[in-house]
Amino acid sequence: MGTIIEDARDGWIPHHLIAAAEREGLDPEALIQNIANGSAIVMAGEKRAVGIGRGFSAKVNVNIGTSTVRSDLATEVAKAAVAERYGADTLTDLSMGGDIREIRAAILSETELPLTTVPIYQAVVDCGGIDCLDADMIIDTLRRQAAEGVSSFVLHMTDKKTLEALRRSQRVLGVVSKGGSMTAGYMLHTGCKNPFLEYFDEVMEIARKHEIVISLGNTMRGGSIVDGGDAAAAVERKQNIDIADCCHEHGVQVIVEGCGGHVRIDRIPLCVRLYKDAAPYPLFVAGPLATDRAVGHDEIAGAIGASVAVSAGADYLCAITPAEHIGLPTEEEVRQGLIAFKIAAHIGDTVRFGSDEADATLSSCRAELDWKGQIEAAIDPDGLSARVPDAGPCSMCGDYCAIKIMREYLSRSD
Amino acid sequence: MGTIIEDARDGWIPHHLIAAAEREGLDPEALIQNIANGSAIVMAGEKRAVGIGRGFSAKVNVNIGTSTVRSDLATEVAKAAVAERYGADTLTDLSMGGDIREIRAAILSETELPLTTVPIYQAVVDCGGIDCLDADMIIDTLRRQAAEGVSSFVLHMTDKKTLEALRRSQRVLGVVSKGGSMTAGYMLHTGCKNPFLEYFDEVMEIARKHEIVISLGNTMRGGSIVDGGDAAAAVERKQNIDIADCCHEHGVQVIVEGCGGHVRIDRIPLCVRLYKDAAPYPLFVAGPLATDRAVGHDEIAGAIGASVAVSAGADYLCAITPAEHIGLPTEEEVRQGLIAFKIAAHIGDTVRFGSDEADATLSSCRAELDWKGQIEAAIDPDGLSARVPDAGPCSMCGDYCAIKIMREYLSRSD
Numbered sequence A, B: 001m002g003t004i005i006e007d008a009r010d011g012w013i014p015h016h017l018i019a020a021a022e023r024e025g026l027d028p029e030a031l032i033q034n035i036a037n038g039s040a041i042v043m044a045g046e047k048r049a050v051g052i053g054r055g056f057s058a059k060v061n062v063n064i065g066t067s068t069v070r071s072d073l074a075t076e077v078a079k080a081a082v083a084e085r086y087g088a089d090t091l092t093d094l095s096m097g098g099d100i101r102e103i104r105a106a107i108l109s110e111t112e113l114p115l116t117t118v119p120i121y122q123a124v125v126d127c128g129g130i131d132c133l134d135a136d137m138i139i140d141t142l143r144r145q146a147a148e149g150v151s152s153f154v155l156h157m158t159d160k161k162t163l164e165a166l167r168r169s170q171r172v173l174g175v176v177s178k179g180g181s182m183t184a185g186y187m188l189h190t191g192c193k194n195p196f197l198e199y200f201d202e203v204m205e206i207a208r209k210h211e212i213v214i215s216l217g218n219t220m221r222g223g224s225i226v227d228g229g230d231a232a233a234a235v236e237r238k239q240n241i242d243i244a245d246c247c248h249e250h251g252v253q254v255i256v257e258g259c260g261g262h263v264r265i266d267r268i269p270l271c272v273r274l275y276k277d278a279a280p281y282p283l284f285v286a287g288p289l290a291t292d293r294a295v296g297h298d299e300i301a302g303a304i305g306a307s308v309a310v311s312a313g314a315d316y317l318c319a320i321t322p323a324e325h326i327g328l329p330t331e332e333e334v335r336q337g338l339i340a341f342k343i344a345a346h347i348g349d350t351v352r353f354g355s356d357e358a359d360a361t362l363s364s365c366r367a368e369l370d371w372k373g374q375i376e377a378a379i380d381p382d383g384l385s386a387r388v389p390d391a392g393p394c395s396m397c398g399d400y401c402a403i404k405i406m407r408e409y410l411s412r413s414d
Helices: A004-009 A015-023 A028-037 A073-085 A100-110 A119-127 A135-147 A160-168 A178-190 A200-210 A231-249 A265-276 A298-312 A331-352 A357-367 A371-377 A381-385 A402-412 B004-009 B015-023 B028-037 B073-085 B100-110 B119-127 B135-147 B160-168 B178-190 B200-210 B231-249 B265-276 B298-312 B331-352 B357-367 B371-377 B381-385 B402-412
Strands: A040-044 A049-053 A059-064 A090-093 A115-117 A152-155 A213-216 A254-257 A283-286 A316-318 B040-044 B049-053 B059-064 B090-093 B115-117 B152-155 B213-216 B254-257 B283-286 B316-318
Touching (some): A015 A040, A073 A090, A100 A115, A100 A119, A200 A213, A200 A231, A213 A231, A231 A254, A265 A283, A298 B265, A402 B160, B004 B028, B028 B040, B059 B331, B073 B090, B115 B119, B119 B135, B160 B231, B200 B213, B298 B331, B316 B331, B371 B381
Parallel strands (some): A115 A152, B059 B316, B090 B115, B254 B283
């Protein structure tokens, strides 16, 4: 049996993927072509298929999961439910504390969203630390997670060349990718090759069997705007594109993480274009945060960077919450981060698609003081419906609504 | 006695303005030159002078004030205090409800920030509606407000040409500037000229006497991203630049409002450059909101647009709160809007000044898990200090801090 890519190369794709395209008004023939050439992927969970990449609106992922110091299953399931309710497209479970399998199973049973993991997290926990990791154990974790219903794996392809470039760099914050640092830690401790490269054929076999989307991790993203976009990042970009080509040739859907972390706002478009001009695969961006100084409000710094990134061509965003750099987010912080990133994704899409229609719809309702219509057209209808007046102008303008005044006096003088 | 501009033309400025420059590490000689050529202004209240424009960091204004349907003096004073505490540079009192003079006096006595008004608001209230306005009354309002300690007036210079351009436009939302619609309403109702143009000499005399900064209003800003940047906006931009030239020639400090309202993200840089390439005067931007669909979260849509606007050269931002388009903001919403815009101003300044130093300072502290240093370097130290751990890594990474892991394994393998 072929994979989705192989089906697409043969000119067809399964019906549920066609539905994902039609939901967004995308021509199924175009989707088949985009999947075949790697510029779009469909991440399919048991219950929902989400299209990412060329032709699709920008998508937003929400990270949830426990840590070694804070771990409660019910809290993480509640975050997953909030993310789904407020319009997340995908979830990533980063749990490292508690019963990781049980948490993942609960999330999969409680939501419809496709679920991503960073398998080395669980491998580190299961074997009791980075120093105890072995490659068999890591690959076995992929195999088990795939069988349990995970839709996508983040794998960090760090190799000796990227680590050498990192050693030569003058970074303030070094590496801020947890999965990347664990993968590199294993390599440095054992002297072994990157486990996902050493056992690449096994990884491909697992991905093909379970139609897992491979997400190539961004170990060399900058943790500070002064660190982003250095030689280490450039070496990793080239490396990830080469590996993405291999995944695609193996009939495995692939996305590449890049331009994430912290990037100065004026450097974001170049960073995105350097990738997009070199590779067809969807670009997955964490943030980027356009300043290091917004700590406590990083959903805003992230939404600013993400708007610019999507405008320049990024396809898929990882939402940042106000708790970033401080601690695990609460349910409410997950909601805040998600909404900020949904705003960013939409702003970027107005540029990617050159379309203002959805905005014009809302504004037409605003012109008529049609609050119900505004709620329907808003990015966060729930939040808005709790706030708006029943009818008439808002309490800011009261009797002096500019729109009404101007219309009245212009018509009087006609 | 000369005005600040006339002093600057003579090669000096008063001592308290020098202090405003030195606070930001700006060479006083450069400030004198920038004031003389109009590219910078200093807005001076009784207690504080704030520099805006070339050489200065981007500044953030906070709007407060009652409306005809919601009016409480204590609430507005509390908003002013919150704005000052969280780092607003200037305040604008837009009160139209309650005892406007008393509210303004209370704000002036409770905060140190320079205060701006839109005098036609009070004129409309004092004479009982737009239809009862007369030009003497409007100009007299300027005179009285100036004597009471206001530092800057927003005046809408709408004339027949801009109104003609508006009539020919196909806007979804027409005019969304309250002061602009009142000024136009008066003109259309009476058939008189724009009152600030008809009595321009009196306006200049008042401004000179009290060193009022004239802020030329942006009546033709778009209320929707599909409305922004049309012919009406272009006619107004040209008109405002011509009038700014006249103010400057009269020795009156002037700033121009433009590119505000709702503007699609990819059009913001062009909008800013069209103005900045044509005129030296500081550009004051309300928002701009990069989407109409973020209603309920417009501080985020506004911060996104504002970051791009400041990066392109805007000098001064008017913060947008989450209550925009819904109602008068609460104290907490004022704080949220302000912080979002302080983040935007800083992000833009990293581009305007090509400097990452403040960000690198925070990130150096982050690398050392120095929370106290991070708080000091953060844009919102208060908010951050309430959230951070006493010491050690945050609860997100717990035992698996990427920075620590990577350092440890790199050093082990040295």
